[in-house]
Amino acid sequence: MSAIGLPLIIEFGGGAELLFDGKKRHEVDLPGEEWTLKRLLSWLRDNLLTERPELFMQGDTVRPGILVLVNDADWELLGEGDYKLCPRDKVLFISTLHGG
Template identity: 35%
Template structure:
C-alpha cells in the first residue's frame, strides 16, 4: 500500500508536525517585509501634493483617481479590467481637472479602437451610461463640471443591461 492509501502522513497529530518545524522569528520576518516594502516605489498621490523648493518654485503635484466599469462597460475598455488606477500629474497653476477632462482622457486612452462612440458623444458620456462619483449620481455632483479630488472613485455603469 502507498502512504496515501494508508493515510499515515495525513493522520498525524498536529503536535508531531509542529515539533519538526523550526520556530519562526516573527520580528525578523516583519522587519524584512517592512524593509522590502519601503524600497518598493509606489505611484505618487495628491497626498504628496505641492511642496516648495528653496527658491520658492513648486514641484509636481499628483491626483489619484480610481475608475470602475461594470454591467458591460468593461467590454469597451482596452485593459479588460473592472477598475483602473490613474495618477495624473497636475499643474497647480492650471485649472483643476474635471469630469469632462477625465471622460476625454478615458475615451482617448482606454476605450477600444472603434468603440469610442459607445462611450462618449459630443464631449460627454453617451446616453445609457450611469456615472457614479464616490457612490453618488453625478447628476447631483455638477456632472461634467465636477472638479476631481484625490482618491475619487468614478464608476461607469451601463443601464442597458439593467444597471
Template identity: 60%
Template sequence: MTATLKIHLQFGGGAELLFDKIKRREVELPVLKKYFPDCPKEKWTIRELLVWLKDNLLRERPELFIQGDSVRPGILVLINDADWELYGELEYEIQENDNIMFISTLHGG
C-alpha cells in the same frame, strides 16, 4: 500644485468591455495644464476626464461610451457612490482618491 491626481475608476454593466475588460483601475492624472495647455481651469473635472479616458484607456468603439463631450445616454456615472447629477455632472471638480464609476445600462437584444 500637486504633480498628479490619484483616482479610482470602475467600469461595469458591460462598459468594461470597452476598456480592455478591466473593471477597476487606479490612475494618476497628470497636471491639468500639461495635458490641456489651453484649459483655463486649474482642476480636473469630469469633462476633461472623459477626454483623457478616450485618449488613454478606451480601446474600442468610443461611440458606445462618448457622445459629444459627455457620456452616451445609458451610461450611469457615480462619484463616490452617488449619482453624478448631485455633483454637477461634467463640471464636478475631481478630488484626490475619488471613486468614479461608469456603468452601462444598455443591453443588446
C-alpha cells in the same frame, strides 16, 4: 519641486469594461491638479478606451445609458461634467445598455 498628480480609482461595470480592454478597475494618477469630470472623459477616450468609442461617449459627454457615480453619488447631483475631482475619488461608469 515635483509635479503633483491626482490619484483616482476608475471602475467600469454593466459591460462598459469591455470597451476598456476588459478591465473593471483602473488606478490612475492624472498629471496636474485641476481636473473636472468632463476633462476626465476626454482623457479616458484618449488613453484607456480601446474600442467602440461611440458606445461610451456622445460628443464630449457620456452617451445616454451610461450611469456615472462619484464616490457612490450620481454625477447629476454633483454638477455632471463640471464636478471638480478630488484625490482618491472613485468614479464608476455603469452601462445600462444591453442587447436583447
